[in-house]
Amino acid sequence: ILISCSQLGLTNFKLSCEDGxxxxxHESMQAVFDLKPFRxxxxxxxxxxxxxxxxxxxxxxxxEKTQILTTFLWLRLFWHHEFLVWDPDECDGITRxxxxxxxxxxxxxxxxEFVDDDVxxxxxxxxxxxTGHIRWDRMLxxxxxxxxEIxxxxxxxxxxxxxxxSYMVSPALTFEEMSGNSKRYLEASGEWELVVILGEASILQFGIDEWDIITFWVVIKRRPVLYVVNLLIPSSFLxxxxxxxxYLPPHSVDRASFKMTLILGYTVFLLIMNDLLPSTANGTPIIGIYFSVCLALMVISLLETVIITNVLHHNSMKYREVPRWVRVVILKHIANLICYRQPEDVPPPSKAQEDKPERLDNCSGPWIIQPRAQEPAPHPASTTDLSELRAHLTSLQQDSERQDQWCHVGYILDFLLFRIYLLLISCYALVIICMWCIWIHQT
Incomplete structure (x- = not known):
């Protein structure tokens, strides 16, 4: 369809202006408005x-669950309109x-990538x-x-x-200029900060049709201060x-109850902070693994307390002889390995203390109180009675020695397992610090 310039109200492809x-x-622009459907x-x-x-x-x-990013852009489009051209000298110096x-x-x-309605x-x-160049600024x-990737x-x-x-599209600014402008406006934003904006122009072909496309890669980094304060630091304190x-004495304090209460508190902490953790079907964030490992370490700590309590209570109350391999491996080699020194023997109690309950100086507790020696009968003791009394006292002394040995076995195992637990915690902390350094280096 051929349309003459006179029919459009255009003279030499320029809009007309009147004096004053x-x-x-308006008439010349109305002719351009009528051509809106045409390029x-x-x-x-x-x-x-x-x-x-x-x-x-x-x-x-x-x-993270729906894999959707919501952003606010200031979009600017430029193109040339060949019919919207006029001479500023003829139009009272108006240039725009x-x-x-x-x-x-x-x-x-x-x-x-648009997945929602444009609101x-x-x-x-x-x-x-x-000159006919049009600029359209729009908010998107x-x-x-x-x-x-979480x-x-x-x-x-x-x-x-x-x-x-689009059919014909190209970048109006360099990608470095777009990145610099975005960084200036995104400084006051909350959780995210802009790292860089990269881009590439290419041609996309659909059959015989060719479309120009511009691909922008927007790299953003999360500010982790909120999550460090609300998640990592409280977990580290626990x-x-x-x-x-x-360091609680296992023979006089119910350490197991304290650790169970601590595990319960940590579980409640995880339930409260569950809303802050992202969840996707692609994988689990490393902070979730961190919390799981911390909970597992607390369970291991409780298991260690159960073992020590079993040694101090169960074995000592049965008055069983400490096995020879236990004396060799634990009381000798492991004690030397962890630099454990048994206290020197306590001198025998005085006559005034014979009537008092006997306690081990290292394993004092309500479960190892020695039975009080029977008071001698008022009538003269026979040889048989003296023999039975001596055998009874010898049995009490042997039970006291067995209890003392089991008590030292429990303390040595407690020191050994505590050091192993510290080694696990140290290795775990080292891995976390290394990952932190790698993240700092990458960003």
Whole structure:
């Protein structure tokens, strides 16, 4: 369809202006408005190139479960309208005007990652230069699909893709300029900070059709301070209390009850903080593994307390002889390995203390009180009675020695298992610190 310039109200492809009027006349622009369905070129073989740039203003939310990133962009489009050209000298020096975007042809820009309805606030006007160059600034609330990697949460870095496509499209600014502008506006944002914006222009072919696309890679990094304060530090304090609980004397304090209460408190802590942890079907974040390992270490600590309590209570009350291999392996070799020194023998009790309950100086407790010696009968003792009394006292002395040995076995095992537990905690802390350093180096 051929339309003459006179029919459009255009003279030499320029809008007309009247004397005393600022800008082109309404009649000449109305002729351009009537051509809205057509691409604004005189020769349809001439391409209309759309230039795109955007500024990442805010990261509104990251949903790890649905793998969706919600951002707010300031999108800027540039293209050339060959019919909106006028001479500023003839139009009272006017070089730029604004017109409703609904009255003009606008390029069709598609964002391939868009997964929701566009509920952005509309920007109704475009700015037009006297040379026919149009600039359209619009605000875009972009809900896009993004493959989120949450393994290193809360020290994760996400790389999301924004793909803009049209028949003829190119970047309006360099990717470094877009990244710099976005960093200036994103400094006041909350949880996320922008690392860099990268991009690449390419051609996408669908059969015989070719589409120009611009792919932007937006790299954002999470600020982990909130999660360190609310998750990692309280968990570390509970682990520290669990370590310090080993200094409670196992013979006089119910250490097992204390550790069970600590495990219960840690479980409640995990339930309360469960909402802060992301969850996806792709994997488990490392912080979840960290909490699981901490809980497992607390259970191991409780198991160690159960073993020591069994040695101090169960074996000593049966008055069984300490096996020879236990004396050789534990009381000799392991005691020397952990530098455990048994206290010197206590001198025999005086006559005033014979009537008092006898306790071991190292294993004093309600379960190892020695039975009081029977008082001698008022009548003269026979030889048989003296022999029985001596045998009874000898049996009590042997029981006291067995109890003393079992008590030292329990203490040696307690010291040994405590040091092994400290070694596990140290290795675990070293792994966490190394991962932290690797994350710092990568970012």
């Amino acid at each position: 009027q600022s800008g082109p006349t 604004p070129v005189v020769n349809l073989s001439n391409p209309t190139i759309t230039n795109i740039s955007f500024t990442l203003y805010a990261v509104l939310g990251v949903n 005007i604004s017109l409703p975007v609904k009255k003009l042809w606008s390029p069709d820009i598609i964002i391939y 952005s606030q509309a920007c109704p006007y475009v700015y037009i230069n006297h 609330r972009l809900v896009s699909a993004c493959n989120l 393994f290193s949460f809360p020290f994760d870095v996400q790389n999301c893709t924004f793909t803009f496509g 682990m520290l209390i669990d370590i310090l609980s080993f």
